[in-house]
Amino acid sequence: MARSKAAPACGCPVAAFQKMISGKYKLRIVWDLKDGPLRYGEIRTGLLRGSDGSAEIAPRVLSRELKALTESGLIDRRDFGVVPPKVEYRLTRKGKSFVPVIAVIRNWGTRHLAEAGSGEGLGIAAE
Amino acid sequence: MARSKAAPACGCPVAAFQKMISGKYKLRIVWDLKDGPLRYGEIRTGLLRGSDGSAEIAPRVLSRELKALTESGLIDRRDFGVVPPKVEYRLTRKGKSFVPVIAVIRNWGTRHLAEAGSGEGLGIAAE
DNA sequence: CAGCATCCTGCGTGATACTG
DNA sequence: CAGTATCACGCAGGATGCTG
Numbered sequence: 001m002a003r004s005k006a007a008p009a010c011g012c013p014v015a016a017f018q019k020m021i022s023g024k025y026k027l028r029i030v031w032d033l034k035d036g037p038l039r040y041g042e043i044r045t046g047l048l049r050g051s052d053g054s055a056e057i058a059p060r061v062l063s064r065e066l067k068a069l070t071e072s073g074l075i076d077r078r079d080f081g082v083v084p085p086k087v088e089y090r091l092t093r094k095g096k097s098f099v100p101v102i103a104v105i106r107n108w109g110t111r112h113l114a115e116a117g118s119g120e121g122l123g124i125a126a127e
Numbered sequence: 128m129a130r131s132k133a134a135p136a137c138g139c140p141v142a143a144f145q146k147m148i149s150g151k152y153k154l155r156i157v158w159d160l161k162d163g164p165l166r167y168g169e170i171r172t173g174l175l176r177g178s179d180g181s182a183e184i185a186p187r188v189l190s191r192e193l194k195a196l197t198e199s200g201l202i203d204r205r206d207f208g209v210v211p212p213k214v215e216y217r218l219t220r221k222g223k224s225f226v227p228v229i230a231v232i233r234n235w236g237t238r239h240l241a242e243a244g245s246g247e248g249l250g251i252a253a254e
Numbered sequence: 255c256a257g258c259a260t261c262c263t264g265c266g267t268g269a270t271a272c273t274g
Numbered sequence: 275c276a277g278t279a280t281c282a283c284g285c286a287g288g289a290t291g292c293t294g
Contacts, residue, residue, distance in 0.1 A: 013236025014154045014229065020240075023286075027141045040256050058288050063257060085255045085294080094239055102141065104231045109140025112221055113147075150266075167276050185268050190277060212274080212275045 020072050025057070025065045027102055030074055030091065034099045037078070037090035040066075074098060147199050152184070152192050154229055157201055157218065161226045164205070164217035167193075201225060 021027050025047055032038060032046045043066075047057055066089060069075045074095035080086040091099070148154050152174055159165065159173045170193075174184055193216060196202045201222035207213040218226070 012155065013233045013240055014158065015151070016240045017232050017236045018148070018151065018154065021145070024142070024145070027145065028139065031141065044256095055288080058290090059257060060259085060289090061287055064286090079256095083255095083294095085257075087256060097239060098235065101231055101235045104228055105144050106140045108225065108228045109144045112224060113140055113143045182268080185270090186277060187269090187279085188267060191266090206276095210275095212277075214276060 020074070023065050023068065025062065026069055027105075029065060029069060029089075030095055030098060031102050031106075033075060033089060033091050033095070037088040040087050040089070043089060069095075147201070150192050150195065152189065153196055154232075156192060156196060156216075157222055157225060158229050158233075160202060160216060160218050160222070164215040167214050167216070170216065196222075 028047055029043055032043060038046065040062075044057055044062055047062070048055075066075070066077070070077050070089075073092055075089050076092050076095075078088045078090065080088070155174055156170055159170060165173065167189075171184055171186075171189055174189070175182075193202070193204070197204050197216075200219055202216050203219050203222075205215045205217065207215070
């Protein structure tokens with residue numbers, strides 16, 4: 001099965017998936033975005049909940065994750081271009097279709113890892 | 128830093144999930160194991176299919192992934208202790224419960240990433 | 255407020271050689 | 275056959291400081 005040329009060698013959706021969500025925050029970001037658009041700062045704040053409180057997220061990191069997600073087509077960047085900068089990130093259609101997948105993961109994790117509901121409030125996988 | 132606490136701070140199953148499958152081959156390994164136990168060499172060979180043919184997998188890497196998966200409780204190591212070494216790896220109960228999750232991932236990936244049918248044959252998410 | 259520029263570090267990953 | 279040992283490298287990711 002000669003593969004195309006530039007086509008990544010993965011050959012398996014799983015590899016692409018792993019690459020797409022590589023990074024500590026990507027899944028969290030998508031998940032947090034499921035309830036609606038969020039601003040940069042809101043995402044950042046949301047990421048801090050449930051994490052080690054002491055660790056602030058480097059802008060560089062978050063920025064990169066956001067950009068990667070955008071280029072992956074999971075989220076969409078909306079720049080309002082106003083004086084006090086305002087940028088919102090929202091899920092694309094593709095991103096929304098990905099939410100259930102994360103739900104499955106969370107569900108499994110909750111059952112088999114028993115990682116405590118904790119920080120999330122209670123919006124675990126119930127909705 | 129200081130993440131060796133008993134109670135992980137993540138607060139979210141997703142983080143644990145990511146950590147558990149961190150590594151390029153872990154998901155592939157579990158997936159390949161779904162059809163039954165495999166020996167070290169078989170896993171290695173199986174991993175090469177669909178990958179860049181040129182890249183051999185370093186034993187050190189595979190070994191570590193296997194060990195990590197074992198410690199994660201997803202797979203079980205069975206050493207026959209015979210002269211020509213023979214070791215089989217098989218999914219644990221937990222590992223088997225994880226297969227459907229991978230199936231969902233593969234399913235999503237196949238639809239939204241259209242990453243080619245892969246070399247997996249076609250037993251995508253059907254079983 | 256929402257980023258980008260720069261430096262630095264740990265570890266995941268690959269390659270090679272050796273052993274039980 | 276099934277690993278372990280060692281060396282080296284690239285990149286994710288954290289910490290600061292600065293800008294439009």
